[in-house]
Amino acid sequence: MPAPAEMRIVLKNIDKPGYTRDIDCYLKHGGYEELKKAIAMAPADIIAEVKASGLRGRGGAGFPCGVKWGFIDPKKNTKPVYLICNADESEPGTFKDRQIIHKEPHQLIEGMIISCFANNVKLAYIYIRGEFPYGAKILEEAIEEARAHNFIGTNILGTGYDLEIYVHRGAGAYICGEETGLIESLEGKRAYPRIKPPYFPAVLGLYMCPTIVNNVETLCDVKHIIKMGGAEYGKLGRPNNTGTRVICVSGDVEKPGYYEFETGKITMGELIYEVCGGIKGGKKLKAIIPGGSSAKIIRAGEVFKVKEKQADGSMADKEIKLEDVILDFDSLAAIGTMAGSGGVMVMDETRDITRCLANLSEFYAHESCGQCTPCREGAQWMKKITRRIATGEGRAADVPLLKSVADNIAGKTICAFGEACSWPVQSFLAKFKDEFDAKAAAGTGPVVRPVEPTMSAPKGSAAYKAAKEPVIAG
Amino acid sequence: MAFVKNAFQHDILPADTPLINVQIDGEWVQVPKGLNAIEAASRAGKFVPHYCYHPKLSIVGNCRMCLLEIGMPKMSPDRKPIIGEDGKPEIGWIPRPAIGCATQLADGMGIRTDSKLAKDCREGVMEFLLINHPLDCPICDQAGECKLQEYSVEYGQSESRFVEQKVHKPKKVDIGERIVLDDERCIMCSRCIRFAREFCKDDVLGFTQRGGFTTLAVHHDKRFDNNYSLNTVDICPVGALTSKDFRFKMRVWFLRETPSVCTGCATGCNVTVGAREQTVYRLTPRENEDVNSLWMCDQGRLNIGYFQGPDRLTEPLVRVGGSQVGAVWSNIYPQIQHKMLGLKGEQVAILASARATNEELFVIADVRRSLGGDTVLADIVPRPGKSDGVLQNADRNPNSAGTRIFGLNYKGQNIAKIKEAIDAGKIKALFCFHEDAVEAGIPAETLQKLDLLVLQHIVPGPTGALAHFVLAGAAWTEKRGSMINAAGRLQRLNKATACPGSAREDLEILLNLRTALTGGNSLHKVEEVFKAAASQYPIFEGLTFSRITDLGVQLDRSKLPRPQVVKGSVVAEPDFAEEFAPREMPVKSEGLPATTPRISA
Numbered sequence A: 001m002p003a004p005a006e007m008r009i010v011l012k013n014i015d016k017p018g019y020t021r022d023i024d025c026y027l028k029h030g031g032y033e034e035l036k037k038a039i040a041m042a043p044a045d046i047i048a049e050v051k052a053s054g055l056r057g058r059g060g061a062g063f064p065c066g067v068k069w070g071f072i073d074p075k076k077n078t079k080p081v082y083l084i085c086n087a088d089e090s091e092p093g094t095f096k097d098r099q100i101i102h103k104e105p106h107q108l109i110e111g112m113i114i115s116c117f118a119n120n121v122k123l124a125y126i127y128i129r130g131e132f133p134y135g136a137k138i139l140e141e142a143i144e145e146a147r148a149h150n151f152i153g154t155n156i157l158g159t160g161y162d163l164e165i166y167v168h169r170g171a172g173a174y175i176c177g178e179e180t181g182l183i184e185s186l187e188g189k190r191a192y193p194r195i196k197p198p199y200f201p202a203v204l205g206l207y208m209c210p211t212i213v214n215n216v217e218t219l220c221d222v223k224h225i226i227k228m229g230g231a232e233y234g235k236l237g238r239p240n241n242t243g244t245r246v247i248c249v250s251g252d253v254e255k256p257g258y259y260e261f262e263t264g265k266i267t268m269g270e271l272i273y274e275v276c277g278g279i280k281g282g283k284k285l286k287a288i289i290p291g292g293s294s295a296k297i298i299r300a301g302e303v304f305k306v307k308e309k310q311a312d313g314s315m316a317d318k319e320i321k322l323e324d325v326i327l328d329f330d331s332l333a334a335i336g337t338m339a340g341s342g343g344v345m346v347m348d349e350t351r352d353i354t355r356c357l358a359n360l361s362e363f364y365a366h367e368s369c370g371q372c373t374p375c376r377e378g379a380q381w382m383k384k385i386t387r388r389i390a391t392g393e394g395r396a397a398d399v400p401l402l403k404s405v406a407d408n409i410a411g412k413t414i415c416a417f418g419e420a421c422s423w424p425v426q427s428f429l430a431k432f433k434d435e436f437d438a439k440a441a442a443g444t445g446p447v448v449r450p451v452e453p454t455m456s457a458p459k460g461s462a463a464y465k466a467a468k469e470p471v472i473a474g
Numbered sequence B: 001m002a003f004v005k006n007a008f009q010h011d012i013l014p015a016d017t018p019l020i021n022v023q024i025d026g027e028w029v030q031v032p033k034g035l036n037a038i039e040a041a042s043r044a045g046k047f048v049p050h051y052c053y054h055p056k057l058s059i060v061g062n063c064r065m066c067l068l069e070i071g072m073p074k075m076s077p078d079r080k081p082i083i084g085e086d087g088k089p090e091i092g093w094i095p096r097p098a099i100g101c102a103t104q105l106a107d108g109m110g111i112r113t114d115s116k117l118a119k120d121c122r123e124g125v126m127e128f129l130l131i132n133h134p135l136d137c138p139i140c141d142q143a144g145e146c147k148l149q150e151y152s153v154e155y156g157q158s159e160s161r162f163v164e165q166k167v168h169k170p171k172k173v174d175i176g177e178r179i180v181l182d183d184e185r186c187i188m189c190s191r192c193i194r195f196a197r198e199f200c201k202d203d204v205l206g207f208t209q210r211g212g213f214t215t216l217a218v219h220h221d222k223r224f225d226n227n228y229s230l231n232t233v234d235i236c237p238v239g240a241l242t243s244k245d246f247r248f249k250m251r252v253w254f255l256r257e258t259p260s261v262c263t264g265c266a267t268g269c270n271v272t273v274g275a276r277e278q279t280v281y282r283l284t285p286r287e288n289e290d291v292n293s294l295w296m297c298d299q300g301r302l303n304i305g306y307f308q309g310p311d312r313l314t315e316p317l318v319r320v321g322g323s324q325v326g327a328v329w330s331n332i333y334p335q336i337q338h339k340m341l342g343l344k345g346e347q348v349a350i351l352a353s354a355r356a357t358n359e360e361l362f363v364i365a366d367v368r369r370s371l372g373g374d375t376v377l378a379d380i381v382p383r384p385g386k387s388d389g390v391l392q393n394a395d396r397n398p399n400s401a402g403t404r405i406f407g408l409n410y411k412g413q414n415i416a417k418i419k420e421a422i423d424a425g426k427i428k429a430l431f432c433f434h435e436d437a438v439e440a441g442i443p444a445e446t447l448q449k450l451d452l453l454v455l456q457h458i459v460p461g462p463t464g465a466l467a468h469f470v471l472a473g474a475a476w477t478e479k480r481g482s483m484i485n486a487a488g489r490l491q492r493l494n495k496a497t498a499c500p501g502s503a504r505e506d507l508e509i510l511l512n513l514r515t516a517l518t519g520g521n522s523l524h525k526v527e528e529v530f531k532a533a534a535s536q537y538p539i540f541e542g543l544t545f546s547r548i549t550d551l552g553v554q555l556d557r558s559k560l561p562r563p564q565v566v567k568g569s570v571v572a573e574p575d576f577a578e579e580f581a582p583r584e585m586p587v588k589s590e591g592l593p594a595t596t597p598r599i600s601a
């Protein structure tokens, strides 16, 4: 059976020859029609449509969007409600939001205005990754265009509804994408994620007011839900995994890139071997990380036991091969990993798996915000151990040690970064224990080497001078 | 009435807070509603280790030391709690640990502080905290009172699994006038940052760098010079913040701890005096929610140098001809008695002190009465300052209230009269008690006209050189006695060290003088003097010295003589609350030394 064709809804116009990102082009292709439709609806009806659509967040956690919106009770709430578009896209392996921002910013803005109107939001922010300066400029231009057409500003389209959208450039850290870290950063502080409870964004979010944080793609989907109707949109995909999903493929495939499919209509095998043209250079598959770098790795040739609902409603065990795993939230969760942010990373047989993990651990050690003990200390420790193993300085004891360090982080931290940094370690070790054991045991063990100057105090600073031993290890 | 208002108060709830039933380590107990799991557990006698949580600071939940297991009451479909066989609600335990500091308990909830999950979490966090720690306990001032040490013994492992090189960070960082930071020891609990921000309103501390390189720092063009800065040394769970005054001076386990009261101002912060042998090494605030909560100002804390310096009087002196020579106490009293013979009340004056204890003031007032009562001019030296709206009181005398009770306080207005009377030859004898007459405004030329000048003090000062008798007295850490703070709270000083040399406790000296001058010899001990005072001054009715306890007793404010404040031409009787109404907080302390001298250090 050939792979299903892409179903481009969010990416519909993106990369179309001759399609430009300006508002005229957008309007020519039917842009802002859904806004006009939505703004004539009752806000509660829009929320009902989003609920009916079954839309789940595209930012990573897959939380039902309508449920998230429903946490804020317009009857009880007396504070202003904020909406923040999470455009911090920093998860390694994920590069979809950037395409939308660069190539069709008005789709996002239209989705945002509809979402703001539905939730009675008067002030919204687009928190865009610091390393996307060009994207920020594009968004700012697009907002001005939308304002000129009275889609943003006061008395939008004569309805009396006012909305302002600001673009805020991020502070250059992965953790700025975690929604409460993002909120702190937007408030002008270090992006230290907040403890939940009590600081759930829907209750005590931006400036301690109810706040909705949604991913770029999620907000774009809202526009299409209005267009199709929630029930109709909900028919796309599979129950509980509705709509379409942009999937970013990177790594050792012939045709890496971003693709959009009806959720749950494509298998891993189809994606890699048909859509992406197979493993690069005719090599063999070794492993896949299916949902951004935080998702647990799966190994080529794995066979998973899953429960499957039978026609009579009963559950039965079923074995499925990796190639047959369906790419949606529930199917990936059932095999012990996650759809996450939609970034599929493919590794071929030549990859040294210990180096792959060392690479990821390096990233997480660098990006831990350092606020809470297990992640701050553990992420760096895991980096040091994985690096040693990968560079031939391991010991047999490192493998169980590494696992136990990861186990001591996951589930014990302030934010989900704790899981994000330990899941790769846990899963790499579980799936490739043989390779880790072999490489670690063959290593020399820790080698003591002269230390380099510290990174922790800028050279020439008073603190640097005061440091007795300005050295840093690892 | 507590002077200080904490921004947060997680450990104290209003008395009428309703109780809820919660299960703590298997036992059902009643605790007030609204407590977090750490506080609730402590009411049930269970200690949940914690670093970042502090009852008076905001909750950030960053150390993860307080992870424990929590459970919710199981609910039936109609949302009623399911009752188990034992008649108690059934609890559904959540498999993920939660932090105790940010978990508010509700009725029917349960916590497990000693389950395997909770223990494993603690052990993991302890290990993480130690891997990059320099482990320099042998040279660390915090050793002995370090939470990292304590908890690692209690909850950690004995062996390190860390074979990597540690992260190195700045050491000996000078972040303020009185504080040194060792970044390698910092466990990044952010208590100091929150204290500076929330209590001092002086947001100068923060973290720089990220992840494992996170480094505490002071804002690059600011310093942490706040007058409350040293409290961060107390609340820092480790030895990252050390007091320049105390560091490297003494191991904390050698310190003898004595509860007492700071005499730096009329607030009377409760303190613990840390001393060894004859030397006071440090003061630390002692919790008293009716006075200073958990804090004290740096000025008060470092006010231990002036009585431990080289000019400290260690023996009584007698003037012989043009010079002063050391004397024996037993010879002094008859000599003073002899010089006083035939002097009438109006020929004698007393410069008392609002730094004296009630017992001392009582004896002074008693002697004054025998010598002629109101005809004996008396006064104290007022020390007006500015209230900082936090703890420090506008009245820098610790016991002005006592001086008013004993009728010795004329707001300094009698000092000029005393000077005039000496100049006019009317006053022949002047007793200065812990106040320096020259500094109080009676010039040396005037004092030289006296037939008898007695100074009882701890340092000689300009008056000492002129005195016929210099009586070496005691510093406030060397004696017992009581004082009354600005809010009318009666509090006790305790003796932490002995007087140096042959200096004597002031009450003893005064009682001997009293015997010499009036013949009265009925009183000996502080307790007896207090009892005598209580029988004569109704404000102390029903009290004994021991009943004051270490936390003090509140006197009936309506019966206390009020301080009279002159506002314009009108004499106003201010309310106590008004007198201490918060004012703007000065960020810098006034000319405070970074370190204080110590006699034997």
Ligand SMILES: Cc1cc2nc3c(=O)[nH]c(=O)nc-3n(C[C@H](O)[C@H](O)[C@H](O)COP(=O)(O)O)c2cc1C
Residues within 6 Å of the ligand: A056, A057, A058, A059, A060, A061, A062, A063, A065, A086, A087, A088, A089, A090, A091, A174, A175, A176, A177, A178, A179, A180, A213, A214, A215, A216, A218, A219, A415, A416, A417, A420
């Ligand atoms: C460490 C970390 C990084 C994250 N980074 C992003 C990000 O870059 N973009 C994003 O949309 N969501 C990110 N998230 C998820 C957000 O916290 C949040 O769940 C999401 O923005 C919600 O949007 P959605 O419901 O539309 O998916 C991150 C989460 C964590 C724990």
Ligand code: SF4
Residues within 6 Å of the ligand: A175, A192, A193, A367, A368, A369, A370, A371, A372, A373, A375, A376, A413, A414, A415, A416, A417, A418
């Ligand atoms: S888990 Fe890591 S990233 Fe999240 S708050 Fe803690 S230290 Fe920061």
Ligand code: SF4
Residues within 6 Å of the ligand: B185, B186, B187, B188, B189, B190, B191, B192, B193, B216, B235, B236, B237, B238, B240, B241
């Ligand atoms: S210096 Fe002390 S109080 Fe401040 S963050 Fe570090 S460990 Fe905590």
Ligand code: SF4
Residues within 6 Å of the ligand: B262, B263, B264, B265, B266, B267, B268, B269, B292, B296, B297, B298, B299, B300, B301, B391, B392, B393
């Ligand atoms: S506020 Fe007053 S009593 Fe308290 S420590 Fe400072 S000087 Fe001493």
Ligand code: FES
Residues within 6 Å of the ligand: B049, B050, B051, B052, B053, B060, B061, B062, B063, B064, B065, B066, B067, B099, B100, B101, B102
């Ligand atoms: S005390 Fe609860 S996390 Fe630090």
